[in-house]
Amino acid sequence: MSYNEKQVQIMETAEELFAMNGFGSTSVRQIADKAGVNLAMISYYFGSKEKLIEALVDYRMSHVRLTLENLLKDDSLTPLQKMNLLVTEYVDRIVQRHHFYKIMVTEHMLDKNSEITVKLLKMKQRNTEVLQQIISEGQQKKMFRKDVDIVMLMSVMVGTSNHALVNREFYRTYHKLEHLSEDEFITLLKQRVTEEIKAIFKAQLTYEG
């Protein structure tokens, strides 16, 4: 599916509002007003509010797919280097698309069996397969341990980075980093989160190092 300029504008405005106020607390009129389009255009283009968020999910997920899978087929990299690359890419991505990932986290927590839950599950399965592949390679090359809980490692990576991002203002205050610009601070935080997860992965995957 490809979207024209106005459709993208609506989706990105909705993304921001959903992330800031929650899906249920955001009205289509708010979206229309902020996006500067007529109210009826949302139904015209997307059909409904529910289908709008589904379109947003498709729109954001379509760009993700190819990035990693090709990068990780690189034969010149060791399994651990691939894991490190994966962590860097993931943290970069959720920082860059923090609005979108906020929405994903909230939707993930709701019990309803929506279209979005299905799309999320598919993405998780793809990501797990990539991870599985790297780890299997590391195990074959006797570099990684045999008893690795992949899903748990994903919880560490996804959970830690999400929380660190949501908790960023607390981090900033606690470490007295107010003198940094927003960009400088985010760069620093990103780096520290990445290093933290890499360290955990190394300790858990390899025979200590």
Added chain:
Amino acid sequence: MSYNEKQVQIMETAEELFAMNGFGSTSVRQIADKAGVNLAMISYYFGSKEKLIEALVDYRMSHVRLTLENLLKDDSLTPLQKMNLLVTEYVDRIVQRHHFYKIMVTEHMLDKNSEITVKLLKMKQRNTEVLQQIISEGQQKKMFRKDVDIVMLMSVMVGTSNHALVNREFYRTYHKLEHLSEDEFITLLKQRVTEEIKAIFKAQLTYEG
């Protein structure tokens, strides 16, 4: 503040619905119906929907405060033992009160400067102080490293355990644990998450071991 039976019933029903459908997508009529009380009773007791969720937060937070702080003053425990105890207590708590912690996670992510954000910040500050105290003790006794990022460690613990809980069905399917009862499975998951975080803490805090 103390609440009568009916007030508690309303708060706990609201808690379940907020966690399952989100705050914005839950109507006061749904809450009244499910709780078996008249619609007007919610305004009568709490004033508004917003104040209802604030009351819920107070209600749930009031029970938490004392548990840890006393346990951790125990002189017969080493700093590492205290950290392990803290992890166990935390994971236990969010599993037992998973509805409530779902709500906290979602509220934490919203940009609005609500009463709840303030309450959450205060709780975080108290928790950080407790953690700070244990770690300082470990550093004085030369058992813990000097360069420890407390806030990052909290992100690891909070983020990982939240995500593991939300992701539990994926974990169950991936590890083919469908034959376990819900209780058995949750007990297993809880144990694994606890062990995972303990291992990370040990590796990051001590001089390897």
Added chain:
DNA sequence: GATACAATTAAACAACTGTTTAATTTTTTT
């Protein structure tokens, strides 16, 4: 048993909800 206060109710309130309609304008195709 009267008085005062708390609890409960159904009904009403105005504002807002997502979505549709039907008319009009703009753009594209022929």
Added chain:
DNA sequence: AAAAAAATTAAACAGTTGTTTAATTGTATC
């Protein structure tokens, strides 16, 4: 330039929203 298709609009739709009202019932206090 005519015809067809797409985009845009203001207005209306019926249903839901959170909250309040005013009347009634229940329960203590004197």
